[in-house]
Amino acid sequence: MTTTGERPVGFGRMTRKEDARFVRGHGTYVDDVRLPGMLYGAVLRSPLAHARIVSVDTSAAEAHPKVRAVITGETLAGLGLAWMPTLSYDTQAVLATDKVRFQGQEVAFVVAEDRYAARDALELIDVEYDPLPPVVDARRALDPGAPVIRDDKEGRTDNHVFDWEAGDRAATDEVFARADVVVGQDMLYPRVHPAPLETCGTVADMDAVTGKLTVWSTTQAPHAHRTLYAMVAGLPEHKIRVISPDIGGGFGNKVGIYPGYVCAVVGSIVTGKPVKWVEDRSENLMSTSFARDYHMPGEMAASRDGRILGVRVKVLADHGAFNSTAQPTKYPAGFFHIFTGSYDIEAAHCEVTGVYTNKAPGGVAYACSFRVTEAVYLVERMVDVLAAELGTDPAELRMRNLLRPEQFPYRNKTGWEYDSGDYPRALRLAMDLAHYEELRREQAERRERGELMGIGVSFFTEAVGAGPRKHMDILGLGMADGAELRVHPTGKAVLRISVQTQGQGHETTFAQIVAEELGIPPEDIDVVHGDTDQTPFGLGTYGSRSTPVSGAAAALVARKVRERARLVASAMLEVSPDDLEWEKGRWFVTGDPDQGRTMAEIALAAHSTLELPEGVEGHLDASCVYNPPNLTFPFGAYICVADVDAGTGQVKVRRFVAVDDCGTRINPMIVEGQVHGGLADGLGMALMQVIAFDEDGNCLGGSFMDYLLPTAVECPSWELGETVTPSPHHPIGAKGVGESATVGSPAAVVNAVVDALRPLGVRHVDMPLTPAAVWRAARGQPFRSDLAIT
Amino acid sequence: MQITVTVNGERYTRGVEPRLLLVHFLRDDLGLTGTHWGCDTSNCGVCAVWLDGAPVKSCTVLAVMADGHEVRTVEGLAHGAELDPVQQGFVACHGLQCGFCTPGMMMTARWLLDHDPDPSEEDIREAVSGQLCRCTGYENIVRSIRWAAEHGGAARPAEEDAGREEVRT
Numbered sequence: 001m002t003t004t005g006e007r008p009v010g011f012g013r014m015t016r017k018e019d020a021r022f023v024r025g026h027g028t029y030v031d032d033v034r035l036p037g038m039l040y041g042a043v044l045r046s047p048l049a050h051a052r053i054v055s056v057d058t059s060a061a062e063a064h065p066k067v068r069a070v071i072t073g074e075t076l077a078g079l080g081l082a083w084m085p086t087l088s089y090d091t092q093a094v095l096a097t098d099k100v101r102f103q104g105q106e107v108a109f110v111v112a113e114d115r116y117a118a119r120d121a122l123e124l125i126d127v128e129y130d131p132l133p134p135v136v137d138a139r140r141a142l143d144p145g146a147p148v149i150r151d152d153k154e155g156r157t158d159n160h161v162f163d164w165e166a167g168d169r170a171a172t173d174e175v176f177a178r179a180d181v182v183v184g185q186d187m188l189y190p191r192v193h194p195a196p197l198e199t200c201g202t203v204a205d206m207d208a209v210t211g212k213l214t215v216w217s218t219t220q221a222p223h224a225h226r227t228l229y230a231m232v233a234g235l236p237e238h239k240i241r242v243i244s245p246d247i248g249g250g251f252g253n254k255v256g257i258y259p260g261y262v263c264a265v266v267g268s269i270v271t272g273k274p275v276k277w278v279e280d281r282s283e284n285l286m287s288t289s290f291a292r293d294y295h296m297p298g299e300m301a302a303s304r305d306g307r308i309l310g311v312r313v314k315v316l317a318d319h320g321a322f323n324s325t326a327q328p329t330k331y332p333a334g335f336f337h338i339f340t341g342s343y344d345i346e347a348a349h350c351e352v353t354g355v356y357t358n359k360a361p362g363g364v365a366y367a368c369s370f371r372v373t374e375a376v377y378l379v380e381r382m383v384d385v386l387a388a389e390l391g392t393d394p395a396e397l398r399m400r401n402l403l404r405p406e407q408f409p410y411r412n413k414t415g416w417e418y419d420s421g422d423y424p425r426a427l428r429l430a431m432d433l434a435h436y437e438e439l440r441r442e443q444a445e446r447r448e449r450g451e452l453m454g455i456g457v458s459f460f461t462e463a464v465g466a467g468p469r470k471h472m473d474i475l476g477l478g479m480a481d482g483a484e485l486r487v488h489p490t491g492k493a494v495l496r497i498s499v500q501t502q503g504q505g506h507e508t509t510f511a512q513i514v515a516e517e518l519g520i521p522p523e524d525i526d527v528v529h530g531d532t533d534q535t536p537f538g539l540g541t542y543g544s545r546s547t548p549v550s551g552a553a554a555a556l557v558a559r560k561v562r563e564r565a566r567l568v569a570s571a572m573l574e575v576s577p578d579d580l581e582w583e584k585g586r587w588f589v590t591g592d593p594d595q596g597r598t599m600a601e602i603a604l605a606a607h608s609t610l611e612l613p614e615g616v617e618g619h620l621d622a623s624c625v626y627n628p629p630n631l632t633f634p635f636g637a638y639i640c641v642a643d644v645d646a647g648t649g650q651v652k653v654r655r656f657v658a659v660d661d662c663g664t665r666i667n668p669m670i671v672e673g674q675v676h677g678g679l680a681d682g683l684g685m686a687l688m689q690v691i692a693f694d695e696d697g698n699c700l701g702g703s704f705m706d707y708l709l710p711t712a713v714e715c716p717s718w719e720l721g722e723t724v725t726p727s728p729h730h731p732i733g734a735k736g737v738g739e740s741a742t743v744g745s746p747a748a749v750v751n752a753v754v755d756a757l758r759p760l761g762v763r764h765v766d767m768p769l770t771p772a773a774v775w776r777a778a779r780g781q782p783f784r785s786d787l788a789i790t
Numbered sequence: 791m792q793i794t795v796t797v798n799g800e801r802y803t804r805g806v807e808p809r810l811l812l813v814h815f816l817r818d819d820l821g822l823t824g825t826h827w828g829c830d831t832s833n834c835g836v837c838a839v840w841l842d843g844a845p846v847k848s849c850t851v852l853a854v855m856a857d858g859h860e861v862r863t864v865e866g867l868a869h870g871a872e873l874d875p876v877q878q879g880f881v882a883c884h885g886l887q888c889g890f891c892t893p894g895m896m897m898t899a900r901w902l903l904d905h906d907p908d909p910s911e912e913d914i915r916e917a918v919s920g921q922l923c924r925c926t927g928y929e930n931i932v933r934s935i936r937w938a939a940e941h942g943g944a945a946r947p948a949e950e951d952a953g954r955e956e957v958r959t
């Protein structure tokens with residue numbers, strides 16, 4: 001069944017292969033895995049944000065009849081496992097030994113016969129804490145005399161994590177000095193959490209006889225996890241199998257290794273039984289990878305006639321208690337330095353200072369493309385602030401400054417080389433779809449009547465597909481990905497890939513890539529992923545890297561197979577390979593199209609007794625590793641229309657138009673689905689989502705009662721448009737798209753709301769734009785909703 | 791405690807703790823893992839099933855409360871080998887990505903269409919507003935349910951379903 005007639009042999013709209021199991025309730029998520037004799041783990045967490053551990057008494061828990069093991073930091077210290085390396089060359093406590101450093105930190109692990117008993121036993125553990133003053137506000141973290149959070153590190157006397165900069169300071173200062181207009185706006189991208197509906201979890205099974213550890217885990221990067229387990233636990237890597245089964249959404253939340261995973265492994269080793277650990281929702285929100293938490297005082301310089309000349313910012317980055325962000329090593333602030341956005345800007349400079357606070361660790365998550373989200377939000381808010389200052393229409397100001405098609409490939413002022421784009425075309429299309437000029441007329445009429453209607457524009461350039469091995473690694477592992485393709489004698493195929501779907505539909509789109517290259521129907525191609533014993537090495541799915549990196553590997557391995565097929569076909573047809581031409585699914589003799597062989601015929605011959613030319617091996621199977629020459633740079637133009645209730649501060653997003661250009665679209669249906677989801681995420685972040693804290697470091701966003709997510713009622717019907725500008729360096733011209741909408745949409749929503757409030761003199765409101773925040777901003781009393789202290 | 795619950799037309803008798811949640815009973819005791827669990831506060835709706843013909847969040851129902859009652863889960867949505875129009879709609883309109891919210895969404899959708907065979911977009915959004923999806927932005931969930939309404943989405947007689955289910959299990 002298809003939505004638009006015929007199934008494509010290759011690219012095009014096609015329903016998903018994976019859906020057959022999901023709609024029947026036959027998916028297999030980690031919590032669905034049940035093994036004989038399996039035990040259940042539960043984590044005891046710190047109620048305090050910062051405290052010294054005086055003692056941990058586990059005797060009552062151990063006496064519980066259903067408890068099989070209680071593991072503490074001390075137990076782990078004996079095994080050398082109390083601390084683990086993070087993906088950013090820091091360390092993180094698996095179970096706390098000396099201090100707890102955020103509310104919700106892991107303190108002890110219970111293994112029991114069922115879930116409920118494990119929870120009961122947590123209540124029986126008695127921990128004595130000696131409370132310490134916490135560092136909650138990142139702006140206070142570097143104060144002299146601030147409590148030192150990481151005193152576990154020798155010689156550490158402050159909460160400083162890193163300083164990093166990009167761009168040219170002198171050139172930027174010079175541009176600012178001579179500019180007609182300089183605007184500044186302090187803004188916060190508050191801490192949020194990806195909150196996939198499936199929480200994180202694992203089933204660890206150590207076979208004491210073979211010494212093989214099998215781990216079913218909610219991981220977006222099974223191979224990286226395997227290598228890390230080998231490094232952390234000293235287990236031989238070939239004796240570790242990481243299986244990432246069906247994943248209930250990731251969004252970056254499932255990239256890192258969490259203490260619970262390690263505890264489950266230790267639990268299995270200690271008890272000799274498989275151990276399942278699945279966190280609850282509060283644990284997920286309070287302890288696993290958060291996102292953003294960037295304090296960004298931005299400045300923009302321009303000429304009087306609206307040419308943007310320079311942009312600069314000095315970011316304060318809250319990294320929580322352990323620096324466990326997952327991003328390419330060279331870039332401690334991720335790809336934030338793409339903050340010149342989509343504009344032809346003369347000079348730019350950014351500095352980023354990372355600090356420790358008594359909050360959960362993490363930082364790069366939530367479809368942020370390694371902090372392109374923060375960068376796009378900054379520049380797109382600044383453009384609107386500048387537009388307001390100049391009295392220019394924000395769409396017009398963007399149009400005036402967007403990069404022009406002839407400037408590509410374009411090297412921006414902080415070192416990125418944008419591969420391809422036609423930005424004005426995308427913005428014009430979005431304006432046409434939205435009927436922009438009409439909307440402005442309607443807005444003027446409504447303003448006359450005292451109604452608050454806003455139109456927000458944003459334009460984004462994404463940077464995805466990490467990445468070139470020379471520049472990008474995680475813990476020294478280069479970010480290249482492998483693919484293996486096997487063609488069976490009857491012409492059916494198996495593609496094995498290193499990346500792992502969390503809902504993106506790889507089983508369909510990767511089959512379509514091979515189908516496009518080989519002319520075999522996608523139904524005849526099985527895609528194997530998410531099992532380190534069955535797939536080639538690669539760094540996994542995040543940062544929208546699956547299509548740009550692994551998708552390229554899939555296309556190239558199929559081309560290798562095609563070339564092998566050519567040699568076999570030449571033997572079959574008794575002509576030189578040079579005399580053969582390819583059409584989808586078949587090699588034929590130049591000038592004699594009837595003389596040809598299909599892939600299925602060739603596959604059978606390759607496995608037969610047919611005599612092959614010297615040096616030609618039998619079979620068609622091939623493998624390859626793809627090392628991307630550059631990132632890909634998807635882009636898009638978004639327009640949001642919002643109405644604000646002046647009496648309550650309630651924001652209603654009435655319309656949202658999104659034009660995305662992600663190059664070649666393998667399956668447009670799936671691309672659109674990715675965009676829809678990202679738009680809802682962006683709307684949620686803009687309007688309601690925040691992980692806030694009180695002054696004692698208590699997390700105020702630890703449940704879905706407090707951490708609000710958009711429902712079908714808050715979301716408008718998304719209106720999509722597309723342009724297609726292929727990537728010149730990607731084998732099929734595709735760019736990633738999974739995070740585009742999350743990156744681009746928050747600024748459009750905020751710009752719309754600020755635009756609505758403009759008659760009240762409002763220039764900026766920090767996210768989330770809750771009714772309270774908007775109501776107060778409208779009265780000239782904005783407040784910071786990331787902290788309860790305002 | 792000993793309880794007997796009819797799930798998708800089949801009777802199950804099990805001994806359970808009084809505090810056991812229905813969602814855990816279905817998943818852990820009966821192995822019906824199509825029903826998911828996603829939050830501690832009854833907000834996400836991935837656990838939605840039918841209890842005596844109406845959708846409930848099975849994380850807010852104790853297994854013992856289902857004693858003597860009828861439960862229908864996603865595993866009982868298809869009519870034998872044939873997918874329910876709601877299931878077909880979710881496939882046809884890309885109404886799911888990770889699939890985690892999908893069983894709950896489909897159970898609510900089936901109930902909605904049984905009571906209103908021709909719901910408007912607003913009706914659909916309202917009907918699923920107690921359930922979260924993190925992947926689809928809801929757009930294609932709405933379209934999927936509309937698709938089902940337009941493709942024979944009206945209710946099938948319950949007895950017919952029950953009969954089929956018994957044959958299947």
Ligand code: FES
Binds near residue numbers: 834849
């Ligand atoms: S599990 Fe979230 S509502 Fe039931």
Ligand code: FES
Binds near residue numbers: 249885890922
């Ligand atoms: S499809 Fe993933 S949560 Fe709805």
